Amino acid sequence: MRAFTGGSFVVAAFLALGGLAPSTAAGDPVADFYRGKSIGMIIATAPGGDYDLRARLVARHIGRHIPGNPAIVPRNMPGGVGIQAANYMANVAAQDGTSLHAIMQNMSTHQALGGGGVEFDTRKFFWIGNTTDTPNTIASWHTTGIKTIQDAMARELVIGAPGTATASVYYPKSLNEMAGTRFKIVTGYPGGNQVNLAMERGEVGGRINSWASWKATKPDWLAEKKIFMIVQIALKRHPELAGVPTAIELARTEEDKAVMTFLSADIPISRAYVTTPGVPKDRVQALRRAFDATMKDTEFVAEAKKLNMDMSPSTGEEAQRYADLIANTPAPILARAKAIIEGK
Numbered sequence: 264m265r266a267f268t269g270g271s272f273v274v275a276a277f278l279a280l281g282g283l284a285p286s287t288a289a290g291d292p293v294a295d296f297y298r299g300k301s302i303g304m305i306i307a308t309a310p311g312g313d314y315d316l317r318a319r320l321v322a323r324h325i326g327r328h329i330p331g332n333p334a335i336v337p338r339n340m341p342g343g344v345g346i347q348a349a350n351y352m353a354n355v356a357a358q359d360g361t362s363l364h365a366i367m368q369n370m371s372t373h374q375a376l377g378g379g380g381v382e383f384d385t386r387k388f389f390w391i392g393n394t395t396d397t398p399n400t401i402a403s404w405h406t407t408g409i410k411t412i413q414d415a416m417a418r419e420l421v422i423g424a425p426g427t428a429t430a431s432v433y434y435p436k437s438l439n440e441m442a443g444t445r446f447k448i449v450t451g452y453p454g455g456n457q458v459n460l461a462m463e464r465g466e467v468g469g470r471i472n473s474w475a476s477w478k479a480t481k482p483d484w485l486a487e488k489k490i491f492m493i494v495q496i497a498l499k500r501h502p503e504l505a506g507v508p509t510a511i512e513l514a515r516t517e518e519d520k521a522v523m524t525f526l527s528a529d530i531p532i533s534r535a536y537v538t539t540p541g542v543p544k545d546r547v548q549a550l551r552r553a554f555d556a557t558m559k560d561t562e563f564v565a566e567a568k569k570l571n572m573d574m575s576p577s578t579g580e581e582a583q584r585y586a587d588l589i590a591n592t593p594a595p596i597l598a599r600a601k602a603i604i605e606g607k
Contacts, residue, residue, distance in 0.1 A: 292545065293330045293331065293546055293549045294330035294331040296331065296359075296360070297329055297333040297360075298333070299333075300331070301336050302326070302333050302334070302335050302336070302361050302362065302363055303336055303363070304318055304319075304321070304335050304336065304337045304363050304364075304365065305338055305348050305351065305352060305362060305364040306318045306337060306339045306340065306348070307340060307342075307349070307364070307366065307367045308339065309339060309341045309454050310339055311456060311480075312454070312455055312476065312480060313473060313479050313534070314367070315339065316479060316480070316570065317534050319337050320567060320572065321554075321557065322336075322337050323335075323563075323566070324557050324560055324562060324563040324566075325554060325557045328552075328557050328560070329549060329550065329553040330549055333361075335363070341454065344425050344426035344428075344429045345373075346373070346380045346381065348364060348366075348367075349367070349370050350382040352364045352383065352537065352539050353383035353384070353539070354383075358540055359541070360539075360542040360543070360546035360549075360550060362538060363391065363536050363537070363550070364388075364537050364538070365534070365536055366385075366388070368530075368533050368534070368535075369429060369430040369433075370385055371385040371585075371586045371590050372526065373428065373429075375589055375597060377601070385587075385589075386586065386587050386590050386591075388537035388539065388540060388586075389537060389538045389542055389550075389583070390532075390535060390536075390537050390579045390586055391535075391550045391551055391554050391579045391582075392535065392551060392554035392558070392576060392578055392582060393532050393534060393535040393576060393579075393581070394533075394572075394574055395475050395533050395534050395573050395575050396530055396532075396533055397473050397474045397530075398473070398496055398497035398509075398530055398533075399430065399434065399473050399474075399495065399496040399497070399530065399533075400473070400474050400493075400494065400496070400504070400507070401422070401434065401446075401469060401471050401492075401493055402469055402471075402472060402490040402493065403415070403490065404462045404469055404489065405488060405490065405491065406468075407420060407468040409468065411491075412442075412444065412493045412508060412513065415444045415445060415446065416443050416444050416445065417445075419446075420444075420446055420468050420469050421449060421466075421467045421468045421469070422435050422448050422468070422470060423449050423461045423462065424450045424451075424470070425452045425455055426450065426451070427450045430529075431448075431458075432448055433604050434471055434496055434510065435448050435471070436603060436606070437523065437526055437604065438494065438510060440519075441514045441516075441519040441522065441523065441603070442513035442514060442515065455476075459481070469490075473534075474501060474503065474573070475572065475573035477490070477492075478571050478572075479570060482571060493507070495508070495509050496526065497527055497530050498527055498530055510526070511524055511527060521596050522596055522603065525589070525596050525600055526600060528585065528588065528589050531581070531582070531585045532582050532585050535586075536554065538550060547579075551578065551579035554576075555576075555578060558574065558576040
């Protein structure tokens, strides 16, 4: 047998005895923190809609990409059309990275407009990622006979809206003022599912909903042409809605276009996820990179496709920039937007 000599002998000895030597490798503090823990996924809507279905899909997959592999536990917290859950994240949830939130799209806009009930600052949340930049749409029910935005300029269309100070109210009010539509808004529905039922009963003739949500929750309505997309709220036309104008295009003056751009600026964070203020930077980064990995995960992608869920993800850093941009909108644009929405 050939003898080991010099350094080779030393290396061989350490390799042979490695199981007996104490490890000098540093542990992963993020993995150590999350190991054996669970993360709450706070969902601002009742079960069944796109926010809920999408958040539960993310919850089923993201845990295996977070160091330490924590369990993800979904929890619905409807109330105030998203405000209650956002306030919970800002003021009640532990600020240690054990809470995620499927935040309602318009929370940054609602905050910027000085909306009621706000006890949060979306600039202080850490944005983890966004699953889609799907546009919002105003859809008309087939029995109304209104199939285009021009029809809605010629005849009244009754729009059902959850809550009283939401995007479902802002959009039609703004279009009435800046594009000449004749939307009549009926507010106070508990949620989108109730507005859908009101459309079927003939109580209202349309509603605001995201394009992704229509595809995921009402593909039969689309296939059977029970609803028509008459306008999209987006910074640019969605490829699948190339024939449907944006609200920005319909605005008649440059000032109004600026206001519509502000009201459309939350589209790039249509279905985003945040964690609380105060989370250590290493955990924020771990959650962001886990989200990115989830969006590329073959099991996640396959399940999203099976559920007919639109996916056009963006990073937490990108989502944070959009949220900050909205919250920091110049005062003159905010003043004009508020005047229109409040009917002054």
